Amino acid sequence: MSDGARSLALHGALLALLLAGAFVLPAYHHGVLARVMVLSVYAAGYNIMFGYTGLLSLGHALFFAAGMYGMGLAVQHGGVTPALGLLAGLGCGLAVAFALGLLALRTAGVAFMIVTLMFAQAGYLTVLYFGPYTRGDEGFVLQGAQRVLFGFDLSDAGVRYIAALILFAAVLVGVLALVRSRFGRVLVAIRENEERARMLGYDTFAHKLGAVVISGGIAALAGAAYGLLFGYVGATFASVQYSIFPLLWVLLGGAGTVIGPFLGTLFMFYLIDLSSGYTSAYMLIAGVVLVALTLFAPQGLAGELRRRIWRGLP
Amino acid sequence: MSLLQTRALTRHFSGLKAVETVDFDLPEGEVRALIGPNGAGKTTFVSLLCGRIPPTSGQVIFDGRDISALPAHRRINLGMAYTFQITSVFANLPVAENVALAARRREATSAGVARAVADALERVGLGDRGDQNAGDLSYGHQRLLEIAMGLAQAPRLLILDEPTQGLADAEIAAFKALVRELASSTTILLIEHNMSVVMETADRVSVLNFGQILAEGTPAEIRANPAVQAAYLGTA
Ligand SMILES: Nc1ncnc2c1ncn2[C@@H]1O[C@H](COP(=O)(O)OP(=O)(O)OP(=O)(O)O)[C@@H](O)[C@H]1O
Numbered sequence: 001m002s003d004g005a006r007s008l009a010l011h012g013a014l015l016a017l018l019l020a021g022a023f024v025l026p027a028y029h030h031g032v033l034a035r036v037m038v039l040s041v042y043a044a045g046y047n048i049m050f051g052y053t054g055l056l057s058l059g060h061a062l063f064f065a066a067g068m069y070g071m072g073l074a075v076q077h078g079g080v081t082p083a084l085g086l087l088a089g090l091g092c093g094l095a096v097a098f099a100l101g102l103l104a105l106r107t108a109g110v111a112f113m114i115v116t117l118m119f120a121q122a123g124y125l126t127v128l129y130f131g132p133y134t135r136g137d138e139g140f141v142l143q144g145a146q147r148v149l150f151g152f153d154l155s156d157a158g159v160r161y162i163a164a165l166i167l168f169a170a171v172l173v174g175v176l177a178l179v180r181s182r183f184g185r186v187l188v189a190i191r192e193n194e195e196r197a198r199m200l201g202y203d204t205f206a207h208k209l210g211a212v213v214i215s216g217g218i219a220a221l222a223g224a225a226y227g228l229l230f231g232y233v234g235a236t237f238a239s240v241q242y243s244i245f246p247l248l249w250v251l252l253g254g255a256g257t258v259i260g261p262f263l264g265t266l267f268m269f270y271l272i273d274l275s276s277g278y279t280s281a282y283m284l285i286a287g288v289v290l291v292a293l294t295l296f297a298p299q300g301l302a303g304e305l306r307r308r309i310w311r312g313l314p
Numbered sequence: 315m316s317l318l319q320t321r322a323l324t325r326h327f328s329g330l331k332a333v334e335t336v337d338f339d340l341p342e343g344e345v346r347a348l349i350g351p352n353g354a355g356k357t358t359f360v361s362l363l364c365g366r367i368p369p370t371s372g373q374v375i376f377d378g379r380d381i382s383a384l385p386a387h388r389r390i391n392l393g394m395a396y397t398f399q400i401t402s403v404f405a406n407l408p409v410a411e412n413v414a415l416a417a418r419r420r421e422a423t424s425a426g427v428a429r430a431v432a433d434a435l436e437r438v439g440l441g442d443r444g445d446q447n448a449g450d451l452s453y454g455h456q457r458l459l460e461i462a463m464g465l466a467q468a469p470r471l472l473i474l475d476e477p478t479q480g481l482a483d484a485e486i487a488a489f490k491a492l493v494r495e496l497a498s499s500t501t502i503l504l505i506e507h508n509m510s511v512v513m514e515t516a517d518r519v520s521v522l523n524f525g526q527i528l529a530e531g532t533p534a535e536i537r538a539n540p541a542v543q544a545a546y547l548g549t550a
């Protein structure tokens with residue numbers, strides 16, 4: 001089988017399984033997967049920058065929150081439809097990512113990490129500062145018509161799952177196309193050896209800026225969808241914790257693979273879920289498993305798959 | 315007509331005059347060798363040409379146009395290609411993808427890219443290595459890959475920084491043949507320590523010493539030049 005056919009089979013099978021899950025999963029796991037799908041879209045966005053371009057951001061909550069609040073505030077205070085709210089969230093994320101990219105990409109390495117961290121912190125404080133609108137830490141709930149998208153009521157669990165799956169599938173296909181494209185291959189070249197990419201005639205700054213905007217845009221879309229699907233917008237999602245999560249998910253699942261962010265998000269969710277069933281020290285168990293994984297599968301789950309079985313895994 | 319010119323091109327490294335007021339002319343179609351003792355400033359000089367490092371002062375003129383202010387990628391897009399002295403390949407990517415990255419800027423279709431990649435690898439003798447990761451190649455083969463990446467860009471000016479370093483004798487012979495074959499279509503600036511390569515491929519030779527042009531002429535003239543001999547013996 002060619003790489004293209006294999007890739008189609010693998011990612012197609014994942015989507016088919018998830019679709020089957022809509023009908024066969026017990027209610028609890030059904031709910032978990034809907035959440036995991038949306039969060040893994042967030043991780044997929046993160047992966048564009050970190051996994052494919054080699055830019056380690058510690059501030060992606062800024063984009064997630066920009067999407068969530070862009071959507072939430074437009075729906076709550078602007079009275080727009082949820083569909084327009086999603087667009088507003090995406091637009092906010094793209095604009096914030098573009099501005100951050102212009103500034104932060106003047107730095108590299110550790111400085112880049114710190115600059116992104118500081119910007120995300122500024123974003124978090126901004127949410128708190130505008131408490132009268134954002135309701136600060138407490139956040140606000142979206143209700144009734146605010147969650148009816150194209151006539152489908154997202155407060156219904158079945159509808160929510162399908163909506164999450166549609167978003168997940170669209171982003172999965174989009175990312176697959178991106179990493180196979182000319183642009184995507186240049187991002188990988190920049191990750192591997194930026195100086196060489198530049199000396200082959202590629203405008204590496206423009207490519208990195210493009211990566212930040214796409215990455216931030218996908219993260220914002222996930223944030224907007226998350227707010228809409230689960231009906232809640234709160235400052236926690238802008239906190240540093242939510243900047244660290246996608247890094248963990250992507251590391252676990254396999255940086256620079258298309259399927260990795262989903263695997264990592266799913267794995268982490270169930271790891272915490274299961275271990276918290278046994279002991280109150282569940283974070284300890286989670287920590288030990290994470291350390292073991294980084295020792296024995298430093299490339300993450302899908303990274304191991306690529307290393308051992310299929311070198312051409314996209 | 316000159317494809318490339320420099321005027322008073324200068325680069326200092328905190329007091330060290332690596333390149334000092336160099337006026338240089340390279341006519342279109344010529345194969346020019348750039349030689350000089352270690353540390354003479356050869357790599358620094360060509361890095362200034364392609365914009366890899368900025369000059370302290372002076373101008374670079376390419377095809378009649380002052381490109382001193384252009385960033386490196388814009389200069390490359392005007393038709394320069396640069397191969398690194400210290401091999402700088404994409405170690406974790408397949409050999410073919412390394413070359414494809416070089417070819418993709420000018421080849422619009424994937425079929426065109428594939429053809430350009432196969433052609434460039436064939437010409438340097440790496441035709442059967444396309445699937446291997448570049449980092450797994452021997453040092454000499456990585457140098458050949460560098461050359462293939464240069465070829466795949468189909469440049470007007472090809473700058474090669476010590477391309478034969480670490481190559482076996484047979485590979486050096488193949489390299490000489492390759493340069494002669496390219497000479498009809500490409501202007502070549504070749505930094506080289508191997509005198510047999512210089513003598514057999516270069517139309518003219520420029521000698522750099524302490525950041526300045528010490529002599530310029532045909533290979534035979536340069537070989538007979540007492541100042542050049544002195545520079546190489548370290549008694550200049
Ligand atoms: N980035 C740098 N910072 C400081 N000094 C430098 C730098 N690059 C080069 N130099 C110095 O500039 C001088 C010229 O170096 P360059 O690499 O251009 O010489 P070269 O002629 O290419 O030598 P070789 O034949 O060994 O490759 C040397 O003295 C070198 O130490």
Ligand SMILES: [Mg+2]
Pocket residue numbers: 356357358399475
């Ligand atoms: Mg050198």
